Amino acid sequence: MATLLDYCSLVRSKNAGPFTLTFDFMCRDEHTYRALVETGFLSRELFAGLFGADEGQVLVVNHPLALAVKVSLPRPIVQGDLRDSDCYAGQQYAPLMAMKLPELC
Incomplete structure (x- = not known):
């Protein structure tokens, strides 16, 4: 099994203001970007479960030209x-x- 670091060259979290938490997942190349998106791993359900947010408040945005995925949700605190x-x-x-993803093909 693979981890996010097998897909991404950069994984980070940060504030997007005092009420919003945002995550950036930047892939090494187009192949790994497409593979990551196709896994469905970065889902609203995952982030809602981890951070106690309502799924309807979790925003997952794929940025194919930047080879990145951005996820934003209300900060738990x-x-x-x-x-x-x-x-x-x-x-x-x-x-x-530490979460496991499918191996890259």
Whole structure:
């Protein structure tokens, strides 16, 4: 089985304002971009489950010209709240890194 790093040259999470969490998945080439999109791994269901969001509030956007996928959703905790353990949201991608995807063909 493969991981996201077999498909992507860059995986990151960050804030898109104090209320929105966003993820960027940038692929090495067109082949790996198409393969990643075809797996269906980066789904609304996955992110809703991981971050307790409503599926209807999760936005998955494929950017074929940039060989990238962007996922945005409401932050589970507003940035700067006393319970916010990751103010810049730079560590939110970590649970995704150990998940298994189909091998690249």
